[in-house]
């Protein structure tokens with residue numbers, strides 16, 4: 007079995023450094039396995055988040071050789087192993103310890119998005135008539151596992167630190183899943199424009215590239231939402247009508 | 254003095270999976286203050302991993318379905334050791350709980366008529382599982398989470414409860430720590446709902462995450478609650494076997510529900526060879542009929558691959574033991590073959606089983622639309638748990654409620670697929686409702702400071718021990734326990750092996766007292782593992798003791814030295830509780846009696 011060096015960031019909010027851990031790797035191993043081996047054998051106190059080990063829970067996000075990825079879905083055989091593999095926490099979020107970051111901001115943002123509000127039921131038993139194609143339309147957005155890798159790469163958050171004005175790609179996907187939900191009747195366009203700062207997104211598509219669920223965040227969620235906002239607020243005729251009708 | 258922060262709630266819910274969230278939502282709807290604690294981030298609990306679906310007899314696909322059929326399927330699956338009252342409540346209330354989820358925004362796959370689509374699953378007579386592709390758990394937990402955060406429920410993420418606090422008989426709170434800084438927390442509560450999930454980490458090969466260390470089981474047991482049915486651990490027949498690092502990860506039963514077949518190295522569909530009498534009338538006797546069943550032919554009977562999990566798992570073990578296993582020590586599960594029957598099979602598979610497709614492609618480099626998978630049994634679910642009242646979900650300890658996987662009674666000797674997610678909804682709601690009621694009537698209480706002080710000292714011991722030269726690391730003990738449970742108290746058990754396991758568990762218990770971990774209290778995985786050992790060892794002992802006591806083979810419990818069912822054993826459940834000297838006591842209690850209506854239903858559905 008070959009030995010590979012894992013260069014793991016160790017530290018906390020005050021700062022830290024990389025440490026090298028030579029680790030034996032075997033066929034099929036993923037980066038999370040190596041981290042676990044290191045934790046069990048060389049560094050019992052290494053901090054790492056994980057749950058499902060199958061790309062379903064979105065806990066194990068990190069930057070591997072500088073790329074935002076799920077550790078449990080990154081096979082070591084897909085990385086160059088003759089040089090050290092760096093593993094570090096998501097850099098767009100405050101560091102807590104080692105590979106663990108403070109993602110609580112995301113939970114706060116979600117609370118501010120207006121919740122699901124269904125139309126009246128269609129059937130007597132209080133349920134709705136929904137067609138499969140209506141389900142399929144928003145399916146993509148509902149696959150999100152809240153790994154926040156897209157938030158990690160979005161330059162509006164990572165470089166420009168617009169956390170107070172921009173909700174980030176994850177929550178634009180969330181807003182899209184509600185706005186395009188076949189039953190939802192809530193109106194979130196004003197929030198999207200103002201509080202959620204959808205205008206900050208300049209469609210670089212970096213978020214789409216890193217999404218482990220392959221959600222086409224930019225094309226399918228953000229652009230249609232932007233169009234809706236534009237239709238409402240920048241379409242001169244509609245704008246005029248709103249002034250007249252007060253709507 | 255130990256330093257801790259105090260939070261006070263009417264109802265404290267421990268666990269934020271489906272059961273905990275549903276309980277919290279309900280309790281809060283009753284107008285009491287609610288706090289919810291979880292070890293991971295919100296939305297990451299096990300429930301998120303559930304794939305196949307939620308069992309509820311809505312009869313959207315087959316109008317012959319109804320609560321009575323669901324009830325009798327659940328009882329048959331549990332080999333009649335179930336708490337029949339729970340099984341009845343569950344079957345009756347599950348449809349309403351699923352519809353309610355839709356009202357909160359969950360989107361399920363649809364029938365032509367625009368209603369919730371239901372799929373076939375092992376042991377369910379009619380298509381019954383509401384689902385969305387193979388990520389039903391994600392849809393469910395996200396819906397509950399997103400609904401819950403607007404309900405005023407206070408969430409404490411990445412906090413672990415290590416002990417329940419009592420005043421006299423009654424539970425009045427809990428003590429724990431938060432992972433980030435390792436600071437202690439004291440929760441005062443008038444009622445506590447445990448919803449901590451299962452115990453899979455007691456075994457080496459498991460579909461369960463690090464969270465499943467039997468915490469709720471142990472918290473309750475230490476507080477004087479009874480554990481029941483602990484000998485029944487479900488080994489899911491299909492976990493991944495290759496590559497080694499993914500061993501145990503679940504392959505949903507949905508693969509077989511969609512027509513997937515099992516065969517051995519001799520290309521034989523071995524499941525046709527051994528169909529239990531209890532299921533003979535309901536099982537196809539030829540391949541064509543089995544296929545037609547999976548495609549919704551109402552006159553066809555189910556293929557033998559969809560027999561109950563305990564049976565399929567044992568058949569797989571037999572094939573492997575007798576030398577007919579696959580290359581890496583499993584058997585083959587093939588869904589690609591359906592291209593012989595369906596024109597657009599590849600697309601169909603990707604649509605119906607997207608996350609399985611993804612999982613095999615990324616983790617094993619296998620295209621399930623083209624090649625067979627290799628699968629073998631994996632520790633998946635524990636039927637046993639905290640004994641509760643069927644109506645209220647309260648344990649024998651006043652103020653202590655339990656719901657979800659850590660509670661017990663509904664599933665008896667074996668759980669049917671899909672019956673867990675519905676269990677979480679039905680009994681999560683009930684637990685929340687009754688905990689809130691209990692809290693409203695509860696008197697004020699006072700926490701015993703000295704007791705809290707002692708717990709804090711115990712918790713810190715592994716860190717203090719780090720100077721000690723003899724102290725072992727916690728992982729070593731955890732691995733040894735997992736190996737021994739896998740080998741000695743696994744799918745096939747004998748008296749000799751279980752006795753050996755019990756001896757070794759006692760020895761590990763001693764060693765666990767002196768484990769040491771380096772580092773400080775901040776997000777220290779080693780320290781957390783050290784604190785979990787007590788729970789893992791307690792549930793392992795409980796499983797072993799109950800397994801030793803049940804001298805028969807029934808459901809998920811298979812004794813090689815008692816391979817048949819016993820009429821005597823059929824009459825009792827094994828119940829465990831902690832004696833005042835700290836030993837584990839075992840008693841037998843008669844199975845909950847059936848009402849005459851229930852007996853009628855069971856007879857009618859035979």
Ligand SMILES: Cc1cc2nc3c(=O)[nH]c(=O)nc-3n(C[C@H](O)[C@H](O)[C@H](O)COP(=O)(O)OP(=O)(O)OC[C@H]3O[C@@H](n4cnc5c(N)ncnc54)[C@H](O)[C@@H]3O)c2cc1C
Nearest residue numbers: 268269270272292299300305306414450657658671673674
């Ligand atoms: C891969 C997989 C697929 C499955 N598929 C299906 C399916 O298709 N259908 C079905 O019906 N069932 C399925 N199951 C089973 C089902 O998902 C689980 O039984 C169910 O989700 C358990 O829910 P729960 O609410 O009881 O616990 P969980 O969802 O596991 O939640 C437990 C919670 O308790 C918290 N907790 C635990 N200990 C402590 C502590 N000491 N202090 C504080 N918090 C604590 C955890 O952090 C977590 O939040 C599947 C299970 C797995 C593993």
Ligand code: SF4
Nearest residue numbers: 160207209210211213
């Ligand atoms: S496309 Fe928009 S949201 Fe996505 S990374 Fe670029 S700026 Fe951020």
Ligand code: SF4
Nearest residue numbers: 150151153154156217
């Ligand atoms: S949209 Fe994709 S990248 Fe972003 S949080 Fe969801 S799953 Fe992760």
Ligand code: FES
Nearest residue numbers: 057058059064078
């Ligand atoms: S551990 Fe769940 S996504 Fe990696």
